[in-house]
Amino acid sequence: MAEPESHALTEIVRDIVQRHSGMPTRLLQILRDVQDHLTWLSPEAINEVAQELSISPNKVHSVAEFYSFLYTVPRGCYDILFSDNITDRMLGNRELLHYLCDRLGVGIGEMRTDGTVTVGVTSCTGMCDQGPAALVNGYTLTRLNKPRLNRIAELVESRTPLEQWPQEFFEVSSNIRRADILLGRHFADGAALRAVLKRGPEAILEEMIKSGLRGQGGAGFKLAAKWMSCRNAPGEVKYVVCNADEGEPGTFKDRVLMQDFADLVFEGMTLCGRVIGAHHGFVYLRGEYRYLLDSLKATLQRRRDAGLLGTGILGEPTFSFDIDIHLGAGAYVCGEESALIESLEGKHGVPRIRPPFPTTHGYLNKPTVVNNVETFATAAKIAVEGGNWFASRGTAESKGTKLLSLSGDCERPGIYEYPFGVTVRRVLEDCGARDAQGIQMAGPAGHMISAREFDRRICFEDLATGGSFMVFDQSRDILDGIRNFTHFFVHESCGFCTPCRVGTSLMRDLVIKVHTGHGTPYDLEEMRKLGRIMQVACHCGLGQTAPNPVLDSLDQFPEAYQRRLRATTFEPAFDLNAALEDARQLTGRSDAGAYLNEEDLMLGAMP
Amino acid sequence: MSEELGFTLDGRRIPFQDGQTVMAAALAAGVYIPHLCFNPDFAPHGSCRVCLVKVNGRFQASCTTPAASGLTVQSETEELRNIRRGILQMLFVEGNHVCPACEKSGACQLQAVAYYVGMLNPHFSHFYPRRPVDASHAEAVIDFNRCILCELCVRASRDVDGKNIFAVQGRGIQAHLVVNTPSGKLGATHFSIHDKAAQVCPTGAILTKHQGYNVPIGQRLYDRKPINVVGDVAQLPESKGGRRHD
Structure with missing residues (x-):
């Protein structure tokens, strides 16, 4: 898309700001509308908005940088974001993501040089019962598969406006x-x-x-x-x-x-x-x-x-x-x-x-x-x-009913309304989850429970939930889910308080270390200590609950961790051989002597 | 004699006035609770979490918790010391803090609090972020590597100096301090070393030029006495090794 002339930009921004009555409280809505016109928020656009609202450009910039769907770097005319929740992953979204990127000739998260398209990932888009899902310019795409992506690639290449895309691509079912x-x-x-x-x-x-x-x-x-x-x-x-x-x-x-x-x-x-x-x-x-x-x-x-x-x-x-x-x-x-x-x-x-x-x-x-x-x-x-x-329905402390959002490994994902007090087992039977090994209750911020606990009840006295209920069957690796959740919290931490801003990254790195086979029992203990600090010290519920999936799964699924641990008691957080790569390149060496052997590594790993 | 309001901190009775926080009342009573983003000249921020205490069994930041009669507050316990040390270690690995090579060493609140909570190593893996140094200003230099996002300079510049020179942008681990100019350079602002914003940094992120090592290492504020005894460098006059010039 061509950059609008500066007077045209002024007109566009002025129009939008006026539609929002010039109210600074509407800043986020204004920025969304401006971006709809320009595909991204250029420094010039940000300055225009600031001027029209009589606030400082940096305040506008702070808001623009905070929200994932606002861009302060150029994006393609078609901005495609794959939902990257664990349920999308179970449905094969990563393969589809790479497939579409290959078809369009674009790297993940990068804008194609001709400015046509950007393909990236985003946090769960709430289409877990009809994924893999994505957003295109903010509009929901459901039930993605390769034939659908082939068609989408064609529509993007021909620059077909979204209004002319097949309506069924955007269909969202209620699945009650x-x-x-x-x-x-x-x-x-x-x-x-x-x-x-x-x-x-x-x-x-x-x-x-x-x-x-x-x-x-x-x-x-x-x-x-x-x-x-x-x-x-x-x-x-x-x-x-x-x-x-x-x-x-x-x-x-x-x-x-x-x-x-x-x-x-x-x-x-x-x-x-x-x-x-x-x-x-x-x-x-x-x-x-x-x-x-x-x-x-x-x-x-x-x-x-x-x-x-x-x-x-x-x-x-x-x-x-x-x-x-x-x-x-x-x-x-x-x-x-x-x-x-x-x-x-x-x-x-x-x-x-x-x-x-x-x-x-x-x-x-x-x-x-x-x-x-x-x-x-x-x-x-x-x-x-x-x-x-x-x-008259529910339990003593949890009256009435609760809506549950069922997804993951079950035959009938969708919305289930139950009186409070229903057991997990009953829910699993109703949705056709025959082979469940664990449930992530109430989302990543909630709790992971194993089959031993399927007789527990959904209510405030026992398992409180906002409604998320993700089923993992026996074929799944629990750690895949945990790793996905730790990435989610890194991405979503607001950055205000220390233990959440830094702790979420530290926790993700520890989980990756174990997931990739480099962890030791020491690292598991580290996860517990770090999780404890986050639970008690963070400013808000996000950080306080962020370590829950790790802490729960350490207790409920210890074997998922144990089978990946190395025999040593300590393993450094970095790869010594990889750390020498810069030195090898600078000295132009690729001979065996420029690499550490097993014996060197053992010495290096000594505490 | 009228009945005085009070709460208990580590077994000691702390009097308070209505509207005071646990932190403010403790400081007024001469009891130190370690802190970084808190500065008595500003409204509480509650972001560094170093001042975490246990109030009637619940963990809370003492700088944002209103004092109330009958509260039982714990501060100097092994549990809290471990948590605080963990938080300090997080701050140290998030940025690039090389104390032996830093002009602030010995008069740095971050370093002094780290010693106070018994931190002897960074423990976690370093993030080693790449952050440029801004030396564009004639009188001051900003080393973003040492910023801990306490927002004291942001607040001081906006609320006291009326200049609004600093801001924090970005989300999560991407959050970073910026200078409010199109170039992002301090040299393009009206910043002065006499600003309140120049005096409040609890680390060596904002340094005054042309006076490096005026006081030799080893003879500085916290080289002589620990922070719980002498207090915050930002609150002490220059004559006493502090940064405050009223």
């Missing part, structure tokens, strides 16, 4: 395999809003207390306590935020809710607005779900037209609430609620110091409720059906 009270029962749009108008916010809060509903994102904070704290917080202006930044690898239930049940989610947010006294809400939609944006905007408009959103909802002049959708740009850490709020404010997503908590100091430092997609949807149902109805 088991429905219970949330997915199974009909919901009449507006019913929850009528309920709150008829019965009042206090009565609705009472139902929420009775229901025992806890945050379905995984942390499990009681919904009623959160809403009440925000309702009671001083201040006229309050906000409702829906966390649809479903970044935990292996999780895709919020994607299905946003695709098939958006009305229910928006209704839950509007209900929350009435209860806490907020008139404005945001959906923070992860960048990977960009394909949903147009339909979600249409749903919002339909609700405005139907009097379920906007001013004077259901004819009640004091009931006003509207919703904006804010699109993320590839940052797992923004799933942490305070980082999400920072991102909503147009900044890079570094988690805040807490306390204070968002219920008193959230978006723009105003009282804010942040809840997960599933939580809002469930709250809307409770407002209609009552707290007791909901609480």
Whole structure:
């Protein structure tokens, strides 16, 4: 794509900034739009944005550099990113990635010299039940295979606009395999809003207390306590935020809710607005779900037209609430609620110091409720059906149901809704996982369990989860998964605090060392020590949970490590022979004497 | 006499005022908790994690934890010392810290805290990043190899000097300090060695030119007394071997 003339660039940027009302809080959205026009954010474009918003160019640059989907170096007109979750790998994504790169004549992560295309990898795109998946210019491609990639290569070479690509390439299935009270029962749009108008916010809060509903994102904070704290917080202006930044690898239930049940989610947010006294809400939609944006905007408009959103909802002049959708740009850490709020404010997503908590100091430092997609949807149902109805399912501490995203080695991947307390074994039977050796529960930040523990129950008392459930069968090497997860955390650490920024890299390097057959028992002990520091010392949940897959698998699958260890007690972290390569090249030597033999290496390895 | 607010730190009673953090109250009471990104002249940052303590059994950064009556805080335990040492070692391998060749040696907070927590080697594998040195400014030099991303210069330049010269960019292990000019060079800014930003660096990343080794190695601040006794170099006047010039 040709560089636009500078006055044309000024026009483009000015137009975009005006469309966003010149608000610095919209910076991330503005940068996304500018990049859509230019394929990348050049220094000139960044300066124009800074000038239009009257902020410093470096602030804009900081934001641009933080998000994976924003580029400060040139990218091809077609930007193809393969989802690189372990479930994509199980489905053969690496072979397909190399295949497409060969077909297009481009290296991984590099732009082809003619500027046509870039092919790279990205963190899980939430299509684990229909992978291998990828994104092209931010739009989801599913069920990739070689015939499909052949066609894609042709479309790229002929520079065919995305709108003219076969629609089936972009098809995203919902794959709802088991429905219970949330997915199974009909919901009449507006019913929850009528309920709150008829019965009042206090009565609705009472139902929420009775229901025992806890945050379905995984942390499990009681919904009623959160809403009440925000309702009671001083201040006229309050906000409702829906966390649809479903970044935990292996999780895709919020994607299905946003695709098939958006009305229910928006209704839950509007209900929350009435209860806490907020008139404005945001959906923070992860960048990977960009394909949903147009339909979600249409749903919002339909609700405005139907009097379920906007001013004077259901004819009640004091009931006003509207919703904006804010699109993320590839940052797992923004799933942490305070980082999400920072991102909503147009900044890079570094988690805040807490306390204070968002219920008193959230978006723009105003009282804010942040809840997960599933939580809002469930709250809307409770407002209609009552707290007791909901609480009649589940366990003592985990009421109601939970949506699970099933993927990996099973016959029927997809969405399963179960009452809390269901055993892992039952889930495995239902999804057709006959030969499971282990499950990564709740994503890489959760826990890895082995077959010995399949009678454990999914609930806050036992195995808490945000919904990710990835199955590894007997044919899999557990360490492949662990290595993939440690890479994920290196890529997603925000870099703010020392133990996460540095610890994630150290942990990845230790896992690689063992995975490639260079580890010793000493290295396993090192992993435990490092993991312990990260668990207790990191600033936010990302770093605190990052070592979990390693620590769990050391306990649950010791043989996966043991069989790769060297017999010695210590092995240096670097390859001595490889380290001499520079010296060999400088001296022009390639004779045997320029290489270390086994005996030298043994001496070198002496502690 | 009115009843004084207080909490317990390693068995000792620490009085505090409403709004103070555990760190601030401990410092005011003359009890040292090791730290790097914390500087009493600035709002707490909570990024280095060196000041980790156990508050009623839970690990928390003392610089961001509000003091409260009845808290039981542990700081000088074997467990915490090991964790802090691990964090220091991470900082040392992340950058390129060659103490024997550094002008700051002996008056460096990073080095002094490392000694305080008993760090005698880097333990982890070095990352050996390639980071250029910026000597473009007439009075100061920035050695990015020694930056630990505490953001004190960022905060000082923005909040005190009103110059907004520094920023941190990049994510994760790619995070790095930058100078806010198109060229990225300090020489193109209005930075002065009299700025607050020139006095707050806890390492040798920002050095003043033309005065190298004025005080011989061996006679410097922390060569004489450990950091828990003399305090932070950034808080001490130049007459006492510190960097502060009020």
